[in-house]
Amino acid sequence: MDWSRQGGAVVSPARLADGRVAKVVLVAGRGNPKGAMLILADAPTAQNAYPVSKMLAAMHPADAADILCMQERIFGVAALEAPDL
Amino acid sequence: MSPPYANIDRLIEDIVTLPSLPGAVAELNATLSDPDCSLSDIGEVVSNDPAIAMKALRLVNSAYYGLGNEVGSVEQAVNLLGPKVIKNLVLTASVFESLGRAAEGLLRHSVTTGLAMRAIIDHRGNAVGIDADEGFIYGLLHDVGIIIFHEFLPKEHERAIQMARAGEKPLHLAEIEIIGVSHAEAGARLATTWKLADRLSNAIAGHHVLDACLDRKYRPLAAMLHVAEYISARSSFEPLPRIVTDTDPNIWEEAGIRSQDVPTILGRFFESLSDTEELVALAA
Numbered sequence A: 001m002d003w004s005r006q007g008g009a010v011v012s013p014a015r016l017a018d019g020r021v022a023k024v025v026l027v028a029g030r031g032n033p034k035g036a037m038l039i040l041a042d043a044p045t046a047q048n049a050y051p052v053s054k055m056l057a058a059m060h061p062a063d064a065a066d067i068l069c070m071q072e073r074i075f076g077v078a079a080l081e082a083p084d085l
Numbered sequence B: 001m002s003p004p005y006a007n008i009d010r011l012i013e014d015i016v017t018l019p020s021l022p023g024a025v026a027e028l029n030a031t032l033s034d035p036d037c038s039l040s041d042i043g044e045v046v047s048n049d050p051a052i053a054m055k056a057l058r059l060v061n062s063a064y065y066g067l068g069n070e071v072g073s074v075e076q077a078v079n080l081l082g083p084k085v086i087k088n089l090v091l092t093a094s095v096f097e098s099l100g101r102a103a104e105g106l107l108r109h110s111v112t113t114g115l116a117m118r119a120i121i122d123h124r125g126n127a128v129g130i131d132a133d134e135g136f137i138y139g140l141l142h143d144v145g146i147i148i149f150h151e152f153l154p155k156e157h158e159r160a161i162q163m164a165r166a167g168e169k170p171l172h173l174a175e176i177e178i179i180g181v182s183h184a185e186a187g188a189r190l191a192t193t194w195k196l197a198d199r200l201s202n203a204i205a206g207h208h209v210l211d212a213c214l215d216r217k218y219r220p221l222a223a224m225l226h227v228a229e230y231i232s233a234r235s236s237f238e239p240l241p242r243i244v245t246d247t248d249p250n251i252w253e254e255a256g257i258r259s260q261d262v263p264t265i266l267g268r269f270f271e272s273l274s275d276t277e278e279l280v281a282l283a284a
């Protein structure tokens, strides 16, 4: 994944297991169900935004781990080192 | 130009004097395989190596074991925990003893890979025949080959690191190009020299390239170790500064980990991270 800051959010393009292109947006820690959202790129509207936790089956496990680790580094309580973005 | 050590046996013979495993572990292995051995025999073996006994006691009293009441003697620890846990405890303490030479970043990476491995094994149950404590040792030891290179081939290894940092290739491939073998192969050789379980040396050998497992049945274990290392690195605990640990897409399937499993595994892992500093301090 290729993370960058966008305002208060951290975003990365993502590719789903079936090849669809999407964007991951991190805005809060893992305690918040909408802290990590996946927006499908073919029609990027609010209707096409889903919590990452609901889209896991469509994602590669390495990407799922990358997303959750990044979310913890930025918004988490485990006091991980913040990334240089 | 071909690398100087295309053959790991030559490398080991010429350059590397592999450190010996503290006597307590070898003796403990022998004692435990004796069907007549008693708990006090085991306590005696551990007590005979004061450095290991002390580390084992610190470990048993750490938050990692979370026993609550202070355990004051090795005998008490043996009675409380039983032979199998004691063996893991002593092995872990010995590994920490050997890892004391590692740079702090690598040590933290090893400890957190151990914690990630423990979270994976906790989640997968006994699917690969090792328990969570043993899984922790696998993580602790997986990159021990880097310490060997650091000690015996520092210039060559620095070149491999630079190559990996420049993004030319992953570290294990840069090592093969420059040294002739990867840290995974060198680490597996150390585990064999220490007469540790076959499955442990296979898992270390295959933690970057599954095909390096000599015995196919250990591929799932090696794949789990690879995933554990990836989780540690992605959580900011890279093995060496600016060395990226990537993942082979097929390895997750071999590890039996689906994306739906990831939040549970990572939840356990993040929670266990509070033990990191205490465990890192044990190696000092």
Ligand SMILES: [Fe+2]
Pocket: B142, B143, B183, B184, B207, B208, B229
């Ligand atoms: Fe490694």
